[in-house]
Amino acid sequence: MPSYEQLSELLDPATTVLLTVECQQGVVGPDSALPELAREARSSGALANIARLVAAAHESGIQVVHAVAERRPDGRGANRNARLFRAAERLPVQQLSGTTAVRVAAPIEVTEEDFVVRRLHGLSPIQGTDVDALLRNLGCRTLVVTGVSANVAIPNAVFDAVNRGYTAVVPSDAVAGVPSEYTPAMIRHTLALVATVATTDEVLGCFERPRRARVTPA
Secondary structure, eight states: OHHHHHHHHHHHGEEEEEEESBBHHHHHSOOSSHHHHHHHHHHSSHHHHHHHHHHHHHHOOOOOEEEOOOBBBTTTOOOOOOHHHHHHHHHHSBBBBSSSSGGGGGGGGOOOTTTTEEEESSOSSSSSSHHHHHHHHOOOOOEEEEEOOOTTHHHHHHHHHHHHHHHEEGGGGGGGGGSSSHHHHHHHGGGGGTTEEEOOHHHHHTTHHHHHTTTTOO
């Protein structure tokens, strides 16, 4: 784990963006298309930790970007070149544009200052979406990656961020995948090689630094 000083240097509010990945009702909500993943995101505390990070980012002036995966009702433009995509077409809950399934799930709050970036294709919230351009225009240097799933979208996001020159920070308890034992193994043996891994509390300690700095002793 990084020291507070190392992590604090990375998480400069002026150059840090918090990314939530596929934290939408049709994925992690009560009526999820992927109930096992939704249960894991909630029972592990990952979804609650993401909500804590988002709330702290809002208070500290750190930009939040929500990446949402969806598809058109007619399926036009969607991938069909992998087993995952073909299986998704048969799920009882579809991530259709404009439906409640593609709204960011509670308890995560979305404010007017947040960006919600929607994609109709692919596996990554960064590749082929507006996210990279937005990050560059925002002056981002460090991307904090949270959400689901540790199986596919999260590693895609981290690799894409690193390949584009961003420093990735992964709060290990704000990420979920299935089965439950897969997530810590993937973080330890894969993401830790390319990203800075910390806990939600450690990241929150750096996010809250601007508030503490403004407190004047009596």
